[in-house]
Amino acid sequence: MILQESISTAVDAIRANLMRSLLTTIAIVIGTASVIAMVGIGSSAQRAIDDSITNLSARTLTVYPSRGRGSQTVNASPLVIKDADALIKDQEIKWRITPEIRGSKTLKFGNESISISVIGVRENYLSIQGYEVEEGLFLTERDDLARKRIAIIGSSVGTELKTSSKALIGKDIDLGGVTFKVIGMMKSEGSSGWSNPDEQIYIPLLTAADRLFGRQIVDSIRVEVPNTYSPEEAMISIERVLRREHDIGPGEENNFRINDWSQFTDLQKQATAIFSALIIGIAGISLLVGGIGVMNIMLVSVTERTREIGLRKALGATHQAILLQFLIEAVTLCIIGGVLGVVLGSGIYLLISIWQDWVFTIPFSAIFGSVTFSACVGLFFGIWPARKAARLEPAVALRYE
Amino acid sequence: MSIIAVEGVTKHYALGTQTVEALRGITFEIQKGEFIAIMGPSGSGKSTLMNIIGCLDSPTHGTYFLNNQEVSTLEGDELAGIRNKEIGFVFQNFHLLARNTALDNVMLPLKYAGVEKAEQLARAKAALSQVGLEDRMDHQPSELSGGQQQRVAIARALVNNPSILFADEPTGNLDSQTGHDVMQLFHNLHAAGQTIILITHENEVAEEAQRTIFIKDGLIESDSTKEVA
Ligand SMILES: Nc1ncnc2c1ncn2[C@@H]1O[C@H](COP(=O)(O)OP(=O)(O)OP(=O)(O)O)[C@@H](O)[C@H]1O
Numbered sequence: 013m014i015l016q017e018s019i020s021t022a023v024d025a026i027r028a029n030l031m032r033s034l035l036t037t038i039a040i041v042i043g044t045a046s047v048i049a050m051v052g053i054g055s056s057a058q059r060a061i062d063d064s065i066t067n068l069s070a071r072t073l074t075v076y077p078s079r080g081r082g083s084q085t086v087n088a089s090p091l092v093i094k095d096a097d098a099l100i101k102d103q104e105i106k107w108r109i110t111p112e113i114r115g116s117k118t119l120k121f122g123n124e125s126i127s128i129s130v131i132g133v134r135e136n137y138l139s140i141q142g143y144e145v146e147e148g149l150f151l152t153e154r155d156d157l158a159r160k161r162i163a164i165i166g167s168s169v170g171t172e173l174k175t176s177s178k179a180l181i182g183k184d185i186d187l188g189g190v191t192f193k194v195i196g197m198m199k200s201e202g203s204s205g206w207s208n209p210d211e212q213i214y215i216p217l218l219t220a221a222d223r224l225f226g227r228q229i230v231d232s233i234r235v236e237v238p239n240t241y242s243p244e245e246a247m248i249s250i251e252r253v254l255r256r257e258h259d260i261g262p263g264e265e266n267n268f269r270i271n272d273w274s275q276f277t278d279l280q281k282q283a284t285a286i287f288s289a290l291i292i293g294i295a296g297i298s299l300l301v302g303g304i305g306v307m308n309i310m311l312v313s314v315t316e317r318t319r320e321i322g323l324r325k326a327l328g329a330t331h332q333a334i335l336l337q338f339l340i341e342a343v344t345l346c347i348i349g350g351v352l353g354v355v356l357g358s359g360i361y362l363l364i365s366i367w368q369d370w371v372f373t374i375p376f377s378a379i380f381g382s383v384t385f386s387a388c389v390g391l392f393f394g395i396w397p398a399r400k401a402a403r404l405e406p407a408v409a410l411r412y413e
Numbered sequence: 414m415s416i417i418a419v420e421g422v423t424k425h426y427a428l429g430t431q432t433v434e435a436l437r438g439i440t441f442e443i444q445k446g447e448f449i450a451i452m453g454p455s456g457s458g459k460s461t462l463m464n465i466i467g468c469l470d471s472p473t474h475g476t477y478f479l480n481n482q483e484v485s486t487l488e489g490d491e492l493a494g495i496r497n498k499e500i501g502f503v504f505q506n507f508h509l510l511a512r513n514t515a516l517d518n519v520m521l522p523l524k525y526a527g528v529e530k531a532e533q534l535a536r537a538k539a540a541l542s543q544v545g546l547e548d549r550m551d552h553q554p555s556e557l558s559g560g561q562q563q564r565v566a567i568a569r570a571l572v573n574n575p576s577i578l579f580a581d582e583p584t585g586n587l588d589s590q591t592g593h594d595v596m597q598l599f600h601n602l603h604a605a606g607q608t609i610i611l612i613t614h615e616n617e618v619a620e621e622a623q624r625t626i627f628i629k630d631g632l633i634e635s636d637s638t639k640e641v642a
């Protein structure tokens with residue numbers, strides 16, 4: 013009975029000062045909105061990362077030569093095509109391998125001439141990297157073995173040559189003095205930070221080794237491990253093969269290093285964790301500020317309504333009834349802020365998920381949790397003003413001007 | 414059997430280092446069904462006395478029995494319970510809740526008494542009819558005249574069937590015609606057996622009561638009962 017009366021009184025009081033009440037809740041709104049948006053974005057981003065990992069269906073490791081140390085000359089023991097062949101031959105793990113030979117060459121077409129990054133790869137490079145051909149063909153094993161002078165260009169190479177990549181297909185180009193025929197173009201992948209696959213040109217590995225760069229030394233070897241093996245197992249196998257190839261005795265150090273891409277996902281997870289911590293911090297501060305704001309407005313409200321409190325007491329309101337009335341008002345204010353925050357946060361998350369093409373899911377627990385937490389903020393910060401109201405002496409309060 | 418028995422009641426207010434002796438020893442009794450006016454110059458202690466016998470405040474010294482129960486030693490929620498059941502207040506400036514209808518205002522004491530909703534409604538409607546406002550139940554105070562507002566306040570004071578009805582300057586904010594109407598209402602209530610204590614400045618108003626207690630400087634100066642004609 014008292015509770016019901018208190019709720020309707022609280023709603024009335026909030027309605028009477030609607031603008032003031034809404035302004036008071038802004039910090040609470042921001043706090044809950046950031047929590048909701050963050051939880052949504054976080055779970056969607058995580059799902060997107062998980063999807064992309066499972067989409068690759070396998071994990072790619074990359075083997076690099078060790079950099080020479082101290083007095084040793086650079087690339088004292090380089091990786092060569094033979095190392096890759098040894099890895100291909102070793103089928104303890106059903107991995108797939110492509111070495112990469114990279115270099116910069118001058119690309120000429122018509123009157124245009126640009127410097128371009130060239131990579132020599134095997135036919136399975138495409139599936140290992142998860143890249144796709146936009147138009148034309150990618151190189152085949154036969155092309156590689158025949159050391160054919162063919163090239164597949166990145167999607168923006170054409171533009172740099174003042175034409176379009178599509179228009180280049182079937183045309184002859186001059187790469188470092190050797191004539192190549194363009195047989196296909198790649199789908200745009202976007203820059204990956206340190207290199208931009210769209211601005212590269214791909215040629216068969218053996219063509220690169222024998223006809224363009226004139227070396228058997230490769231820059232790296234990519235190893236795609238089926239996901240039935242852990243990267244650790246794969247690394248041990250790679251080490252076993254390469255140590256044998258490089259004649260490394262027991263106790264000696266590797267002269268190559270293996271880069272596990274999972275480190276990047278770990279890094280990404282770490283970054284996400286830091287980002288979430290930051291947002292939770294902001295949310296925490298907003299809720300604290302919001303709580304203090306609510307306390308402030310409740311103190312004002314108690315002062316403004318001193319005579320009303322006096323009257324209610326004169327009519328028989330107990331200490332508890334007045335306490336409850338003002339506590340419920342503070343909690344209601346915070347719940348309104350929390351609900352508005354959930355709406356705002358979901359809106360922000362919805363927009364981002366549409367933009368990023370994510371699945372929109374907010375766990376019910378996040379909504380329930382943040383509204384409940386807002387209510388607790390109201391309860392906590394409402395106690396002092398409510399006690400102040402409940403402790404007023406009726407005779408004094410009635411006299412208050 | 415007296416409904417109110419006050420003996421040697423004093424009330425001191427501490428104001429910094431000074432003590433204000435608002436009441437300096439008041440003793441009187443009131444019987445059930447009496448209609449009493451308390452008079453006195455401004456600052457004499459009338460409102461202070463009403464606060465004490467209305468259970469809004471406790472005396473500094475002295476004893477107070479209401480319906481043979483000692484209430485001078487009670488405090489807080491115990492007094493709130495007595496105010497709710499035994500006492501009805503009417504104030505000079507009405508003290509209605511501005512955003513509530515007349516009906517809601519009258520229901521308020523019943524809500525604090527924990528009365529059932531249906532009974533609240535029935536009793537509040539009955540009280541409003543008693544003061545002639547059955548057609549104004551859904552009006553808010555701002556939509557009512559001063560006299561109507563005071564009648565809502567009287568209905569609210571009556572709704573719990575209190576032993577005593579207190580009115581502190583009930584006509585102070587009303588013009589003389591509406592003031593008369595309100596006084597007429599008090600007469601009717603008195604005729605129906607209601608004990609009424611009225612605080613007033615105006616001789617005219619005091620004339621209407623059976624008995625007048627005159628207070629000066631916190632003491633009773635005179636206590637006179639009119640001979641019923
Ligand atoms: N809360 C208080 N603190 C200090 N002094 C008070 C308090 N309440 C009343 N007084 C003092 O007690 C005395 C009696 O006040 P009271 O309000 O009872 O007078 P009153 O007879 O009702 O006057 P009026 O006719 O003007 O309403 C006054 O001197 C007043 O200043």
Ligand SMILES: [Mg+2]
Nearest residue numbers: 459460461581
């Ligand atoms: Mg007074």
